[in-house]
Amino acid sequence: MKDHIHLSAPVKSALSQGQAVVALESTIITHGMPWPQNVETARRVEDIVRSQGAVPATIAVFDGLIHVGLDDRQLSKLAKATGVMKLSRADLAFAVSEKCTGSTTVAATMMAAQMAGIDVFATGGIGGVHSGAETSFDVSADLRELGQTDVVVVCAGAKAILDLPKTLEVLETNGVPVIGYGVDELPAFWSRQSGLAAPLRLDSPAAIASHTRNRRALGIEGGTLIANPVPAEAEIPAVEMADLIGEALACARREGISGKATTPYLLGRIYELSNGRSLTTNIALVENNAKLAARIAVALKQAAR
Numbered sequence: 001m002k003d004h005i006h007l008s009a010p011v012k013s014a015l016s017q018g019q020a021v022v023a024l025e026s027t028i029i030t031h032g033m034p035w036p037q038n039v040e041t042a043r044r045v046e047d048i049v050r051s052q053g054a055v056p057a058t059i060a061v062f063d064g065l066i067h068v069g070l071d072d073r074q075l076s077k078l079a080k081a082t083g084v085m086k087l088s089r090a091d092l093a094f095a096v097s098e099k100c101t102g103s104t105t106v107a108a109t110m111m112a113a114q115m116a117g118i119d120v121f122a123t124g125g126i127g128g129v130h131s132g133a134e135t136s137f138d139v140s141a142d143l144r145e146l147g148q149t150d151v152v153v154v155c156a157g158a159k160a161i162l163d164l165p166k167t168l169e170v171l172e173t174n175g176v177p178v179i180g181y182g183v184d185e186l187p188a189f190w191s192r193q194s195g196l197a198a199p200l201r202l203d204s205p206a207a208i209a210s211h212t213r214n215r216r217a218l219g220i221e222g223g224t225l226i227a228n229p230v231p232a233e234a235e236i237p238a239v240e241m242a243d244l245i246g247e248a249l250a251c252a253r254r255e256g257i258s259g260k261a262t263t264p265y266l267l268g269r270i271y272e273l274s275n276g277r278s279l280t281t282n283i284a285l286v287e288n289n290a291k292l293a294a295r296i297a298v299a300l301k302q303a304a305r
Contacts, residue, residue, distance in 0.1 A: 004096050005115055011057045015117055018053035018304075020297035023068075023113035023121040023151070026103035029058075029075070029285065030084045031264040032124065034271075039079035041283050043072070045122070045290045052294030059112045060212060061087060064099035068116045078103065084155025086260050088141045109144035110153065112224060119212070119300055120152045122293035124286045125159040125189040126225065128167030130262060131249060138262070139170065146223045147174030152212055152300075154226045154293040156285040157187040157194065160238075161245050161266045164194050171225065172199070177215070178225045179208070181292065187229035190281045191238040198227060205292065209299035228292050234284035236277060244273045 007015070014021050024045060029038045047058035057069045060078055067074065078084070085102030092111060095102045104112060106126050113121050127140025146153065158167045168186070171178050180186060180198030188194035202208050210222060227236075236244075248269040255272055257265045270278045 005066045005068060005112070007116060008057070008067070008071065010055050011069035011116070013271065014055040018301060020294065020301045021118045021120075022049045022054045022290065022297050023116075023118045024049075024056055024058040024290070025106060025121070026058055026070075026078060027086055027105050028124055029079050030081065030103040032267060033282070035079055037279060037283065039076055041113055041286060042075050042079065045286055048287055048290045049122070049144055049294045052291055052298065054145070054294035054297045057113070057116070057118060059104045059109050061085075061092070061102040061104070062302035063093045063099065064096045066092075066096065066112050066115075068112060068118070069114065086264075089145060092143065094252050096289070101189065104271045106142040106153065107140075110145050110149045110151045113151050114149050118151070120154065120293050120297040121285055122154045122286075122290045124155065124282060124289065125157055126153065126155050127263065128158040128162040129170055131161075131163050133166065136170040136258070138258070143170045143174055143176075146171065146176045146225055148222050150216070150292075151223045152226060152291045152296060154190050154222055154228055155228045156230050156289060156294065158187040158189070159263065160191060160194075160241055161248070161270070164188060164196060168196055168199075172179060175220075175222055176225055177211070178227060179211070181208075181226050181228040183227075183229055186227050188238055188241070189285065190230065190236045190241050190278060192229040192232060193234050193238050195238070205295040205299040206303070208296050209303045210288050212300060213303055226292070226296070228289050230281060230285040231288055234281050236274070236281050244270050244278070254290060
């Protein structure tokens with residue numbers, strides 16, 4: 001494993017001393033936001049994690065080596081890079097074998113976090129079942145990963161460009177606990193409401209840490225999904241988002257966009273249609289998730305002492 005994974009000095013030190021660490025994905029840097037907001041957000045998210053008493057571990061692959069924890073030079077390099085592979089479970093080993101550079105999706109970040117011994121991961125929104133999946137079979141590998149990899153994932157729900165009811169059904173089928181943080185209704189990424197009830201609810205980092213410890217004590221495999229709503233002052237109401245998403249999906253169909261290109265395309269199109277408002281909301285929810293994830297990571301370490 002040491003030939004394929006490199007821990008940054010801060011991450012290695014924190015793990016060896018039993019300190020809280022939070023994994024962070026890198027696809028949001030390369031495919032989710034434009035320059036320079038991508039690197040600015042990455043730096044700010046890492047600072048938020050530190051402010052809550054945890055160590056950030058942004059994960060990416062450089063020249064075939066999985067880096068768990070990036071320095072500022074690497075963050076900048078990744079943020080400016082073009083042609084970066086978007087890595088999930090299917091192609092992580094390929095990138096390592098072929099000495100490629102790639103950013104990690106939710107699934108690949110979960111894998112690397114578990115390899116490194118990191119319990120908690122903060123992201124924006126997970127992937128899921130795409131609209132029209134009954135004919136395209138376009139279902140994100142994130143959902144299967146959540147069913148088999150033991151990492152607590154903090155997000156603002158599944159991305160609202162997806163078929164949310166079907167996504168929730170697949171999560172249930174995969175045995176994934178979906179927990180609303182302080183809410184009874186699942187958030188929908190840019191919006192605080194989705195119209196779908198949260199299957200479970202917990203109201204504090206300590207309660208989430210207790211749930212995680214008891215789930216592991218029972219020998220239950222897989223991860224836990226914490227659905228943390230975007231701050232009210234930053235949200236775009238669901239009704240307004242529905243119109244933007246509908247227009248973006250229509251554009252994608254006309255242009256024949258499919259597979260891994262779908263999500264980056266839709267996010268970019270919605271950014272244009274909303275005059276940049278969607279990006280402002282995206283940044284707010286990522287920062288909010290990082291804060292909660294760090295608090296959960298700290299609570300887990302405190303409960304273990």
